[in-house]
Structures are given as C-alpha cells and as structure tokens.
Amino acid sequence: MRVLLVDDHKVVRAGLRALLEGEPGFEVIGETGDGEEAIKLVLDLQPDLVLMDLRLEKGAIDGVEATRRIAAIAPAAKVVVLTSHGTRTDIALALAAGARGYVLKAGPPDELFRALRTAGEGGTGIAQEAIGLLVDEAIAPTSELSDREIGVLRLLALGRSNREIAADLLLGEATVKTHLVRIYRKLGAANRAAAVTEAVRRGIVDPG
Incomplete structure (x- = not known):
C-alpha cells in the first residue's frame, strides 16, 4: 500500500x-x-x-x-x-x-x-x-474545558473574531476553529452566542 x-x-x-x-x-x-x-x-x-x-x-x-x-x-x-x-x-x-x-x-x-x-x-x-x-x-461524556479553551471562550465573549482570537493567543485560525468545535460540544452549544450564554451561566465568563 x-x-x-x-x-x-x-x-x-x-x-x-x-x-x-x-x-x-x-x-x-x-x-x-x-x-x-x-x-x-x-x-x-x-x-x-x-x-x-x-x-x-x-x-x-x-x-x-x-x-x-x-x-x-x-x-x-x-x-x-x-x-x-x-x-x-x-x-x-x-x-x-x-x-x-x-x-x-x-x-x-x-x-x-x-x-x-x-x-x-x-x-x-x-x-x-x-x-x-x-x-x-x-x-461518561467529558465536559471539562481546558485552560486554552477557557481562554478562547473569554475572548469569544468579548466579541473577538476567529482571526482576532488567533492573533491574541498566537494560534492559527484553524486551531481556533478546532477549539470552538470542542467548546460547543462540551457546553452543549450550537453556536457562538449559545456558548457564551452557557459559559456565563456556569460562571466561566464574567457577565459584565
């Protein structure tokens, strides 16, 4: 082969x-x-x-x-x-x-x-x-977010785009997208807004 x-x-x-x-x-x-x-x-x-x-x-x-x-x-x-x-x-x-x-x-x-x-x-x-x-x-599905995923999520809550998140964290945009897929899955969210809402509910992101 x-x-x-x-x-x-x-x-x-x-x-x-x-x-x-x-x-x-x-x-x-x-x-x-x-x-x-x-x-x-x-x-x-x-x-x-x-x-x-x-x-x-x-x-x-x-x-x-x-x-x-x-x-x-x-x-x-x-x-x-x-x-x-x-x-x-x-x-x-x-x-x-x-x-x-x-x-x-x-x-x-x-x-x-x-x-x-x-x-x-x-x-x-x-x-x-x-x-x-x-x-x-x-x-027993895992729902614990990694430190990197929490960092991405907090920038997401500030309204940052994928490109801006990548620049802030010194990552590739593709890597940011992969992190977002994992975040959505772990939080049971379908999109960015739902992920932020759930993160606020869990106390991961400051609502202010």
Whole structure:
C-alpha cells in the first residue's frame, strides 16, 4: 500500500519512513509537514493511505481540517491519524472528519501496521487505548474545558473574531476553529452566542 506521511517534524517523518519501509506491504511515496500541501499531494500522488498528525503548526489548516478535506475530495485515500494526543475530543473530531484509523505515537509499531492495513482494507483501525477512551466518553461524556479553551471562550465573549482570537493567543485560525468545535460540544452549544450564554451561566465568563 502506498503511503503519504503528514507530520510537521522532519525527524518524526524520517522515523516513520524507516519503520514503514522496513515492513512488507508498505511504500512511502511522499511526505510533508503542511496540511494544504498534503491535500495537493493526495491529488497528485493518489496514495492508498495518508498517515496524518493532528497538530500541524505549518500552514493555515490543522490535521483535522486536512483530514476532512481529503475525505471529501479523495475518499479512496484512507486517512489514519497518528498523534501523541489521545483525548476523547481529539479522537471524536478525527473520526468525524473522516479518519479511518487513530493510533498513538507512543504505541507499538504493530498497532500502527494493523491500523493501516485495516484502513486500507476498508475498515477502521483504532488503537486499543483510543477505543477505551471512546467507550469512557459514551459512558461518561467529558465536559471539562481546558485552560486554552477557557481562554478562547473569554475572548469569544468579548466579541473577538476567529482571526482576532488567533492573533491574541498566537494560534492559527484553524486551531481556533478546532477549539470552538470542542467548546460547543462540551457546553452543549450550537453556536457562538449559545456558548457564551452557557459559559456565563456556569460562571466561566464574567457577565459584565
């Protein structure tokens, strides 16, 4: 299976390339650290699999948005997320965007190979630890906001746009959008106004 690597750390990409090229059945055909470039490479190279990191500091979009766009325009290229982040929200966002696998970087290589093969065959390959988090989420959904999410929410309450929030917090606009999706989900809100209203009710944001 032909694999495209997407990770903004060259050392990580080099390690993944060596790992995959040493495993029968995989061929690395390209790599990038930029989400927008990843989309172009998918169209140009037509890989069977895309190994995608969620946290992409380069470019205007993160791994979730890149996954969403690839799933929309090139569904034959199955995206498997490989990340050091294993929160319930991250997993849910990745799968909702169209990822066909989710593996943690700290996991064993065999788990990565298994997830890639499962995705390549049309299934969904998810690491055992990630499955456990999803089960926990179904039983007891998390609603606790992170410090970063609270910071975004407070700026939202001041009427800041996504671009202004990104500038204030030194983040990419795509990252701000990802935070907003998580905030809406955790607060049970459908939009910005509802999120602020709920935050005020909970005492997270000062009504003044």
